[in-house]
Amino acid sequence: MKVLEFLSKLCAILAGVLLTVITLMTCASLLGRNTIGVTIVGDFELTGVATGAAIAMFMPWCQFRRGNIIVDFFTTKLGDRTNDKFDRFGALLLAGVFALLAWRTVLGGINSYDTNSTTMMMGFPEWTVYAAMVPAFVLASVVGLWQTLFGFGETEAHP
Numbered sequence: 001m002k003v004l005e006f007l008s009k010l011c012a013i014l015a016g017v018l019l020t021v022i023t024l025m026t027c028a029s030l031l032g033r034n035t036i037g038v039t040i041v042g043d044f045e046l047t048g049v050a051t052g053a054a055i056a057m058f059m060p061w062c063q064f065r066r067g068n069i070i071v072d073f074f075t076t077k078l079g080d081r082t083n084d085k086f087d088r089f090g091a092l093l094l095a096g097v098f099a100l101l102a103w104r105t106v107l108g109g110i111n112s113y114d115t116n117s118t119t120m121m122m123g124f125p126e127w128t129v130y131a132a133m134v135p136a137f138v139l140a141s142v143v144g145l146w147q148t149l150f151g152f153g154e155t156e157a158h159p
Contacts, residue, residue: 001153004143008060011136015057022050042122049119049129056105056133059140063094066152088148095144102137105130 026047029040062068070090075083109130111117117126 008064012061015054045119053132056136063140063143091144091147095141098141
């Protein structure tokens with residue numbers, strides 16, 4: 001579990017760095033546009049692709065920390081063992097969803113690469129965004145499978 005925790009944290013840190021860089025770029029573009037009339041061409045495109053990749057990269061840490069929404073209205077009065085079984089089943093379902101997302105993202109990335117799909121203004125290759133998302137989805141799926149099989153250890157759900 002320590003390896004999964006490390007990889008999940010690393011993924012989240014990289015996502016945070018990516019969003020910080022995009023935020024600084026957006027600020028520079030806005031300042032340039034409003035002061036000297038010069039903007040960064042394609043800043044909107046870069047913001048979109050970076051945000052998509054960052055969201056995927058936050059998912060493993062979210063799954064590791066059990067940060068996904070849990071609706072426990074019907075299960076609050078059940079015992080700990082029953083709730084643990086429900087939580088493990090939920091982790092299994094999320095692992096399946098992340099595996100499905102990884103598979104479809106791989107196919108989307110291959111299609112984007114084969115068709116040489118790029119962003120409109122900058123010509124940024126879109127397959128690179130898919131390539132950044134796939135490992136994060138796979139890691140989130142592995143974390144969910146680990147939680148299904150071995151429980152949640154010291155991680156706690158955060159309200």
